Amino acid sequence: MNLDGRPATMDAGVQDVLGPDAADLAAASLAMARRFASGATLWCFAPSWPSHAQHVAVEFVHPVIVGKRALPAVMIPGPDLLESLRPLARAGDILLLVSRSDDPAAAGLRQRARAWGLLTVWIGAGPRPEPGAADYVLWVDDDEPISAYGGRFVLLYHLLWELTHVCFEHPGLLKSEQAECTDDACITCSDEGRLGEIVAVCPDGHAQVRTPAGLEAVDTTLIGDARLGDLVLIHAGAAVTLVEKSVR
Amino acid sequence: MSPEETGFLYPFIEADEHDVGALLSDLAASATGKAAESSELRTLTLEALDGDLDRAATAMAERFRAGGRLYTFGNGGSSTDAASVAALFGQAPLGSALPARCLVADQAVLTAIGNDVGYELTFSRQLIAFAASPDIAMGFSTSGNSENVIRAFEEARSRNVLTIGFAGYEGGQMAACEALEHCFIVRSHSVHRIQETQAALSYRLWEVVQEHLVPDGVGLAAQHEQLEPEVAR
Numbered sequence: 001m002n003l004d005g006r007p008a009t010m011d012a013g014v015q016d017v018l019g020p021d022a023a024d025l026a027a028a029s030l031a032m033a034r035r036f037a038s039g040a041t042l043w044c045f046a047p048s049w050p051s052h053a054q055h056v057a058v059e060f061v062h063p064v065i066v067g068k069r070a071l072p073a074v075m076i077p078g079p080d081l082l083e084s085l086r087p088l089a090r091a092g093d094i095l096l097l098v099s100r101s102d103d104p105a106a107a108g109l110r111q112r113a114r115a116w117g118l119l120t121v122w123i124g125a126g127p128r129p130e131p132g133a134a135d136y137v138l139w140v141d142d143d144e145p146i147s148a149y150g151g152r153f154v155l156l157y158h159l160l161w162e163l164t165h166v167c168f169e170h171p172g173l174l175k176s177e178q179a180e181c182t183d184d185a186c187i188t189c190s191d192e193g194r195l196g197e198i199v200a201v202c203p204d205g206h207a208q209v210r211t212p213a214g215l216e217a218v219d220t221t222l223i224g225d226a227r228l229g230d231l232v233l234i235h236a237g238a239a240v241t242l243v244e245k246s247v248r
Numbered sequence: 249m250s251p252e253e254t255g256f257l258y259p260f261i262e263a264d265e266h267d268v269g270a271l272l273s274d275l276a277a278s279a280t281g282k283a284a285e286s287s288e289l290r291t292l293t294l295e296a297l298d299g300d301l302d303r304a305a306t307a308m309a310e311r312f313r314a315g316g317r318l319y320t321f322g323n324g325g326s327s328t329d330a331a332s333v334a335a336l337f338g339q340a341p342l343g344s345a346l347p348a349r350c351l352v353a354d355q356a357v358l359t360a361i362g363n364d365v366g367y368e369l370t371f372s373r374q375l376i377a378f379a380a381s382p383d384i385a386m387g388f389s390t391s392g393n394s395e396n397v398i399r400a401f402e403e404a405r406s407r408n409v410l411t412i413g414f415a416g417y418e419g420g421q422m423a424a425c426e427a428l429e430h431c432f433i434v435r436s437h438s439v440h441r442i443q444e445t446q447a448a449l450s451y452r453l454w455e456v457v458q459e460h461l462v463p464d465g466v467g468l469a470a471q472h473e474q475l476e477p478e479v480a481r
């Protein structure tokens with residue numbers, strides 16, 4: 001708060017905010033460009049500020065700079081992200097979330113997004129999400145209740161769009177995401193602890209599970225009462241742990 | 249000869265590019281530079297338009313006091329900025345909630361007017377239905393030339409509705425629009441930088457309107473102090 005009583009948001013230079021995030025912004029843009037190059041759709045969700053999700057979507061679909069390619073980006077209407085996105089998302093897609101870290105609509109996001117094979121980018125303000133809550137976190141650290149207004153988020157997603165298109169000028173660097181083994185469930189390195197979401201339960205102790213690789217049948221006898229929407233850890237054809245109960 | 253010297257002749261050489269580190273540092277530098285540019289434009293514009301913003305906010309506060317509603321509008325990204333401003337005035341977590349609505353919110357109305365009478369009338373037709381003195385019409389157009397935005401100002405003014413506009417570049421047609429009482433021009437040629445500063449300008453309007461409307465002692469500053477413990481949870 002400054003002397004004349006205005007919230008400090010408008011007085012902090014944008015660069016002060018962006019400085020520590022420039023590398024994250026760069027990395028997020030490259031990851032997004034790689035996904036787009038492989039056919040991804042960008043899903044935009046902003047439960048408290050739907051206009052931000054719409055702005056991101058129109059930015060990518062109808063670029064302000066003539067000649068830039070139109071990219072598939074869609075605003076997801078609220079309020080339930082997981083239910084809306086479940087049937088729409090394909091493995092390889094991108095989810096851009098604009099919300100506070102404590103927004104209930106963001107709960108459960110990380111694990112589900114991993115099970116569905118989504119790249120996640122989270123723009124927000126206030127207390128930061130827990131580490132690993134999304135693949136890329138682009139955060140405005142100060143905790144002004146009105147951080148969502150005044151142009152700061154707009155700047156962040158404008159830059160995300162601009163940098164993503166810079167990446168398209170480097171097709172040689174868009175070929176793959178080789179170094180994505182950042183988690184304990186890397187599907188290319190091992191079969192340890194892959195996340196999957198149960199999409200159908202069979203009476204014989206099996207269930208059909210959705211993973212980034214597609215649908216597969218797994219044995220559920222180890223976890224007992226498997227339910228539709230449960231998130232499970234899969235190892236060697238069996239669901240070995242119940243990670244998160246159904247959110248349906 | 250290195251690829252850098254001949255790269256412009258052989259664009260396909262880039263297909264063999266493999267230095268991700270160089271690209272990432274270029275991207276980060278570009279982001280920092282653009283953020284600095286955005287920040288500078290915002291600061292300069294806020295300073296240059298300070299008095300005009302105060303006058304417009306004072307006029308808006310009078311209208312709100314008299315029971316007026318705020319209608320916001322724009323196209324594309326500007327339509328979302330218009331929606332954000334309506335949300336800020338109507339549902340901000342601090343300050344008084346004021347009657348504000350964005351005219352792009354209803355697809356049925358937009359497509360009905362666009363289909364039946366023409367896209368250039370999408371906002372002016374709605375103002376005919378909704379607006380009268382002491383209401384306020386606030387339009388956004390980075391070029392300053394969006395026809396449906398200009399037509400809305402003309403309709404609004406003829407109904408004695410207060411008109412406020414945000415433009416970019418040199419203001420386009422909005423700069424010369426007689427129906428537009430308060431015209432804020434963000435002098436840049438980048439649509440993105442213009443929108444970022446327009447958001448800051450409209451935010452300032454909201455702040456000053458709030459200062460006008462709330463009783464002494466419970467201004468934004470005091471409300472903000474009260475909010476902090478809750479936000480810090």
